[in-house]
Amino acid sequence: MPATTKPYHHGNLRAALVDAGAELARVNGPDGVVLREVARRTGVSHNAAYRHFADRDELLSEIASLASTQLEQAMQRRLDGVRETDPARRARAQLRETGRAYVEFALSEPGLFAVAFCPTETDDPTSMADAGPYLLLGQVLDELVEAGAISPAGREGADVACWAAVHGLSVLLLDGPLRGLPPADREAVLDKLLVTIEQGLTGSMG
Amino acid sequence: MPATTKPYHHGNLRAALVDAGAELARVNGPDGVVLREVARRTGVSHNAAYRHFADRDELLSEIASLASTQLEQAMQRRLDGVRETDPARRARAQLRETGRAYVEFALSEPGLFAVAFCPTETDDPTSMADAGPYLLLGQVLDELVEAGAISPAGREGADVACWAAVHGLSVLLLDGPLRGLPPADREAVLDKLLVTIEQGLTGSMG
DNA sequence: ACATCAATGTACCCACTGTCAACATCTCCG
């Protein structure tokens, strides 16, 4: 009987573990999610966790999808802030905002961002490619096509190109050789990247 | 067989350790670089390694710079393969080849690529930003400016934009949601990305 | 009331890092 996973002893432990794990992830990234520490914080012995998760990987995977959702929400918030009405300009602005939100989230929540993309055995690649942030980006690109800023042919692969660009910048700024870049420079570089991508995709069009 | 310089105890052990470590890194990535295993493979007791490296991190850092060099060489090899003579076309081709070499290296040597960019305590960010692959890219972009394909103003931040794009694609294909993408799709996506970046940078120019 | 099973706890094993101490070699220099 599925029913409502009733709290037997603790009061739904699974959610509590994910919660504590997410907090650890926020502060210390993927490696900070230590099963024993998660259990400790939840006031439970480390073995209790194994009743709810096959292994650490499964817990991490759950936290990852939670983080992914938060990223998506951050992007959505910024999309909702776009006031432009002219279709083409609006779609372009949305593309930039999407990218900006992505990098912004990575920088403001480095731990969660890292967890969202740390590879786990439990999740399969394909399922993630058609969920959350990726879909949002896809919608924005579709609007660009509708607005005539991108040709249908040019739409092909545009999603991955955009994604790669902002993801790459995030990673370089976070763990890569570009970490420690002054905020002002980060801003400039982000602008340049967004402009370049927009220009690259819409180049030959109006 | 070796018969070469066999100085006193082992012959320069430091280099041998880095070598063995690099091999482990190639196969199993950063986590595969286990100090004791490295020592074992070098035919040396685990404690000997600590005579040459303060800790595992320092060894890893050394392997990282080695990996970085290999990446640079892979890029250089592809650059040398460009036969185009017209300055502008040549510079553009070089830009594409640089990017292609980057992603290609990441896919063919995932372990080394991961090690090259795994953050260690010992290396400082700034020193890496002005070394190896980055400089190579800078030269290519300078040639684009000289050839008139990019305005001097447009050159600003172009290096980071290019880098972010190819790095992001590499990461997404390697550990990210795009892992498992069929080779043919990878190729298509890479082409799209390179074209987009080139178009984005040279957009308004001849 | 009692069997059952989910939920939890105690006590392990294993792998890896990092230390320490004592000892064995090899190189070089006075």
Added chain:
DNA sequence: CGGAGATGTTGACAGTGGGTACATTGATGT
């Protein structure tokens, strides 16, 4: 030559973290 100093060895140990075996507690259904 003989000692200083760097290099390598052996073996042990503490700490951390993942994972498992087995026993125990407690809610539930009949």
